[in-house]
Amino acid sequence: MRVEITMEKTSMTCEAYIENLDRVLGFVEECAERFGLSDKRKIDLMLAVEEAFVNVCHYAYTGREGDVEFVCFGEGDSFVVEIADKGVAFNVLTLPDPDTSADVMERKIGGLGVFFIRKMTDDLSYRREDGRNILRMVLRSHNSDKKS
Numbered sequence: 001m002r003v004e005i006t007m008e009k010t011s012m013t014c015e016a017y018i019e020n021l022d023r024v025l026g027f028v029e030e031c032a033e034r035f036g037l038s039d040k041r042k043i044d045l046m047l048a049v050e051e052a053f054v055n056v057c058h059y060a061y062t063g064r065e066g067d068v069e070f071v072c073f074g075e076g077d078s079f080v081v082e083i084a085d086k087g088v089a090f091n092v093l094t095l096p097d098p099d100t101s102a103d104v105m106e107r108k109i110g111g112l113g114v115f116f117i118r119k120m121t122d123d124l125s126y127r128r129e130d131g132r133n134i135l136r137m138v139l140r141s142h143n144s145d146k147k148s
Contacts, residue, residue, distance in 0.1 A: 007035045007074030016057045016068045016085065024053050024070060028081060031072035035079045041139050044120040045081070048137055051117050052083050052092075060087025060133065077141045078122070084134045091126045092117075092135065 012027045014020045028049050032042050049070075056068050071082040092114050118124055123138035 007031070007072075007079075009071055009073040011069060011071045013067050013069045016053075016061055016066050016087075018054065018057050021050065021053060024068075025050060027070060028072060031081075032079055035072075035074050035141070037079050037139065037141060041079070041141065045079070045137070045139055048117045048120040049081060049083070051114070052135055052137070055092065055114075056083065056085050056087065059090070060085045062088065075138070079139050079141065081137045082134055083137075084132045086132050089128050090133060091128070093124065093126045 010031050012024070014023060025046055029042060029046060032045055037045065053068065060066060060068075066085060066087055069082075069084045071080075071084070073080050117137070120139075121137045122140045123136075125136045127134050127136075
């Protein structure tokens with residue numbers, strides 16, 4: 001049996017300031033609940049969205065202000081969040097995974113946020129479109145095929 005849950009696209013735009021994190025997480029969580037995402041998948045989602053938003057706040061608009069748009073929708077049995085900004089063009093997926101086998105004190109600083117985003121989502125993609133960075137996160141409602 002295959003359950004298809006449909007959900008219209010819902011969007012929110014805010015300034016790329018850390019102070020807006022609670023507002024962002026509240027919006028995404030509400031959308032995920034309307035879609036029917038399980039509590040476990042919502043935890044994965046919230047961690048991934050937080051990491052992505054913080055990266056935009058810190059790096060997308062160096063020395064200037066800018067906005068971030070969040071678009072949430074259902075696609076078959078998957079919940080999708082697209083995060084878009086008009087900051088410096090940067091594909092976070094080009095970053096290599098950090099060396100997690102190295103001793104904590106010897107590890108290179110940085111890179112863990114994107115690593116966590118990759119681990120928490122079932123599919124992750126990036127595109128540059130109309131002067132915007134768009135990071136697309138997909139979480140299947142049933143994560144039996146979730147990558148590890």
